[in-house]
Amino acid sequence: MFSRAYRTAVTAPPLLWVAVFLLVPYLLMFCYSFWSVSASQTMVHSWNFDNYRQLVTVPVYWQTLLRSIWIAARVTLFSLLLGYPLAYFLSFHAGAKKDLLYQLVIIPLWVSYLVRAYAWKTILGSDGVLNTLLQYVHLTKHPLEFLLYSPFAVVLTLTHIYTPFTFLPIYASLEHIPRTLVEASQDLGAPPLQTFWRVVFPLSIPGVLAGATFAFVLSLGDFLAPLLLGGPSGIMISNIVVSLFGAAYNWPLGAAISLCMLVLVVGLLFVSERLEQKWSFS
Amino acid sequence: MSTPRAPAEFDANNTASSRLLDIRNVAKNFGNNVVLRDISFEVAEGEFLTILGESGSGKTTLLRIVAGFESATSGELWMGGERLDRLPPYKRRVNTVFQHYALFPHLTVEQNVGYGLRVAKHPEAEVSSRVEQALARVKMTAQAKAKPSRISGGQQQRVALARALVNRPKLLLLDEPLSALDANLRRQMQVELKSLQREVGISFVFVTHDQEEAMVMSDRIALLRMGELEQVATPREIYSRPRTAYSALFIGHTNLLRSEVRDSVVRCGSLSWNAQLPDGAALFSLRPENIRLAASASVAPDSVRFRGKVRHQAFHGATELLQIECPDGLIFSVRTASRADWPGQVEFEFRPADAIPVRESAERN
Numbered sequence: 001m002f003s004r005a006y007r008t009a010v011t012a013p014p015l016l017w018v019a020v021f022l023l024v025p026y027l028l029m030f031c032y033s034f035w036s037v038s039a040s041q042t043m044v045h046s047w048n049f050d051n052y053r054q055l056v057t058v059p060v061y062w063q064t065l066l067r068s069i070w071i072a073a074r075v076t077l078f079s080l081l082l083g084y085p086l087a088y089f090l091s092f093h094a095g096a097k098k099d100l101l102y103q104l105v106i107i108p109l110w111v112s113y114l115v116r117a118y119a120w121k122t123i124l125g126s127d128g129v130l131n132t133l134l135q136y137v138h139l140t141k142h143p144l145e146f147l148l149y150s151p152f153a154v155v156l157t158l159t160h161i162y163t164p165f166t167f168l169p170i171y172a173s174l175e176h177i178p179r180t181l182v183e184a185s186q187d188l189g190a191p192p193l194q195t196f197w198r199v200v201f202p203l204s205i206p207g208v209l210a211g212a213t214f215a216f217v218l219s220l221g222d223f224l225a226p227l228l229l230g231g232p233s234g235i236m237i238s239n240i241v242v243s244l245f246g247a248a249y250n251w252p253l254g255a256a257i258s259l260c261m262l263v264l265v266v267g268l269l270f271v272s273e274r275l276e277q278k279w280s281f282s
Numbered sequence: 283m284s285t286p287r288a289p290a291e292f293d294a295n296n297t298a299s300s301r302l303l304d305i306r307n308v309a310k311n312f313g314n315n316v317v318l319r320d321i322s323f324e325v326a327e328g329e330f331l332t333i334l335g336e337s338g339s340g341k342t343t344l345l346r347i348v349a350g351f352e353s354a355t356s357g358e359l360w361m362g363g364e365r366l367d368r369l370p371p372y373k374r375r376v377n378t379v380f381q382h383y384a385l386f387p388h389l390t391v392e393q394n395v396g397y398g399l400r401v402a403k404h405p406e407a408e409v410s411s412r413v414e415q416a417l418a419r420v421k422m423t424a425q426a427k428a429k430p431s432r433i434s435g436g437q438q439q440r441v442a443l444a445r446a447l448v449n450r451p452k453l454l455l456l457d458e459p460l461s462a463l464d465a466n467l468r469r470q471m472q473v474e475l476k477s478l479q480r481e482v483g484i485s486f487v488f489v490t491h492d493q494e495e496a497m498v499m500s501d502r503i504a505l506l507r508m509g510e511l512e513q514v515a516t517p518r519e520i521y522s523r524p525r526t527a528y529s530a531l532f533i534g535h536t537n538l539l540r541s542e543v544r545d546s547v548v549r550c551g552s553l554s555w556n557a558q559l560p561d562g563a564a565l566f567s568l569r570p571e572n573i574r575l576a577a578s579a580s581v582a583p584d585s586v587r588f589r590g591k592v593r594h595q596a597f598h599g600a601t602e603l604l605q606i607e608c609p610d611g612l613i614f615s616v617r618t619a620s621r622a623d624w625p626g627q628v629e630f631e632f633r634p635a636d637a638i639p640v641r642e643s644a645e646r647n
Binding site: 178180181183184185186187188189190191194195198199202203279281 | 349350351370371372373376377378380382384385386387388397398401402429431445446449
C-alpha cells in the first residue's frame with residue numbers, strides 16, 4: 001500500500017529513538033551491573049555477581065527495598081480507598097456537576113510535584129500548619145515529631161500525589177459500564193448495594209487494576225518525597241540508587257539495584273495486564 | 283418454545299374483574315418538555331398489551347415509569363391493590379426485557395438467568411432447577427456456560443427473556459425487544475413470544491413502533507402520539523373503529539375524507555350521503571378494501587358511487603392498491619382483486635356505514 005521509502009521514513013525515527021534512548025542505556029546498565037569499582041575509584045570491567053550478592057546480603061539494601069515495597073503498597077491501598085469512591089460518586093451521582101468536579105480532580109496534576117511535596121513539608125513540620133493548630137487547640141503540648149521525616153509523611157504525600165492516577169482509570173472504567181446494566185440489576189430485585197457488588201464493581205476491576213498499577217509502580221520508584229519528607233527512617237530504594245550513582249560513585253551496584261527494580265516492575269505490569277484482560281468483557 | 287396450553291381467548295370486555303396494572307392520569311415532564319400527558323389505562327391479568335407509537339411518542343418513558351426507572355411528574359400506578367409508583371424498581375413484581383437485552387457481560391448465560399433468584403436468596407438447588415427449566419423453555423440449555431458476548435443477538439434475546447421470566451413476575455415489560463433482529467427472525471420471534479406469553483399466563487406490556495407487530499401480537503393496543511393516548515382497544519377495534527384520524531392512518535391504510543355535515547347530510551367533494559351527525563366540519567376514515575368496483579346491483583341501497591381514473595397501481599399479489607383520481611380532484615386508495623388492465627374510467631362504490639367518523643388529531647409541537 002505504501003512505498004518502501006515511505007515506510008522506512010515513518011518507522012525509522014521512532015525505532016532510532018527507542019534504540020538510542022532506551023535499549024542502549026538499558027544494555028549499558030545491564031553490563032555495569034556485572035562490573036565493579038576498584039579502591040582507587042576506577043571501573044573494573046571484569047564480570048561477576050558481587051553486586052547482586054551485596055543486594056541480598058547487605059541488610060540496608062534489601063531492607064530498604066522491602067520498605068519501599070511496603071510504602072508503595074500502602075500508597076496503593078490508600079489511593080484506591082480514596083480514588084474509587086470519588087470516581088464512583090462522579091460517574092454515577094454527580095449529575096450536572098460532573099465535568100466541573102472532574103476538572104477539580106485533574107487540576108492538581110498540573111501543579112508541579114515539587115510544589116506539592118513542599119506544601120506537605122510546611123503542613124507537617126514541627127512549626128507547620130498542622131502542629132501549630134494542634135497546639136493551639138491544646139490537643140498536644142509539643143509538636144508531633146512523627147508527622148514529618150517519617151514513612152508516614154512519605155505515604156501521605158505519595159497518596160496525595162498518586163490518587164488522581166488511580167482515580168482516572170477507575171473513572172474511565174465506571175463510565176464505560178452501560179447504565180442499563182444497573183437498571184437490569186435493580187429490575188431483577190437487587191437493591192443498590194447488591195447491584196454495586198454484583199455488577200458495578202466486577203465491571204470496574206480493569207480500572208482498579210490499572211489504577212493500582214499506576215500508584216504502586218510510580219510510588220515504588222519515587223525518590224523526591226522520601227528525600228524531602230522521609231528523613232532517615234523514610235528512605236526508599238531510589239534514594240540509595242541516586243546516591244550510589246552520585247556521591248558514592250558505585251555505578252555497578254546502582255545498576256544492579258535498578259535492574260532488580262526493573263524486573264520487579266515489568267513482572268508486575270505483565271501480571272496486571274493479564275488480569276485486566278481476564279476481567280474485561282467488551 | 284413448546285406448544286401453548288389451550289389458550290383462553292382474551293376477553294376484552296372482562297378487564298375490570300381481572301385488572302392487574304392500573305395507570306392513572308400519569309404525566310411526565312422533563313423540564314419544560316412535556317413527554318406524557320394524562321395517560322390512563324389498565325392492563326388485565328394475562329393480557330398482552332402493546333404500547334404503540336412513533337419515536338418521541340413517550341412510549342419508552344411510560345414503560346420506564348412502570349418499571350420504576352423514571353418517576354411520573356404526576357399520576358399514580360396501582361398493581362394488585364398496592365401503590366406501585368412509590369416502590370423502588372427492585373421492590374416491584376415487574377421484570378423488564380431491555381431493548382439491547384442488558385445481559386451482564388461478566389456472568390455466564392446461566393448466571394444471568396439465575397441473577398434474580400440468587401438476589402432473592404432462593405436455595406441454590408431451587409435456583410439451578412428453575413434456571414435449567416427457564417433455559418430449556420427458550421432452548422438455550424446448550425449455551426448455559428457461555429458468556430453473553432459469545433452468543434448471537436437472537437440467543438441473547440432468549441436469555442434476556444428467560445432471565446426475566448424465571449422470577450415469575452406479575453408483569454413483564456418488553457422494550458422493543460425485537461427491533462435489533464432481522465426481518466425473518468423477527469417474525470419468528472413474534473410468534474414464539476406470543477405463544478410463550480399464553481403459556482406462562484403473565485401479563486406482557488410490549489413497546490413497539492411497528493404497527494404490524496402490534497397487530498399480530500396484541501390483545502389490546504394502547505396507541506400513543508406525542509405523549510397522549512389516542513386510543514386503547516383491540517387491534518380489530520382500532521382498525522374497524524378508529525377514534526382519531528391518527529389511529530386510522532397509523533394502523534393500516536385509510537382514506538381520510540374531509541367533509542361538511544348539514545342537516546344530517548355529509549358532503550365531501552361531489553359525494554354525499556346521510557349520517558346522524560351534528561352540523562359542521564367532519565372527518566371520515568374509509569378503508570381502501572371497503573371501496574368496491576360498482577356492480578349493476580349496488581351492495582347497499584344507500585351506497586355512494588363515484589367515477590375516477592386509475593392513476594397508480596401497486597401490485598400486492600392477490601390484491602392491488604389503486605390510486606383513483608376523481609374529476610372533482612378527490613383521490614381515493616382502493617384495494618381490489620388484482621387485474622392486469624383497467625379501462626380509463628371506473629366506477630366504484632362504498633357503504634356510508636364504512637365511512638367512520640374520526641376526531642381530528644390535535645396538532646402540537
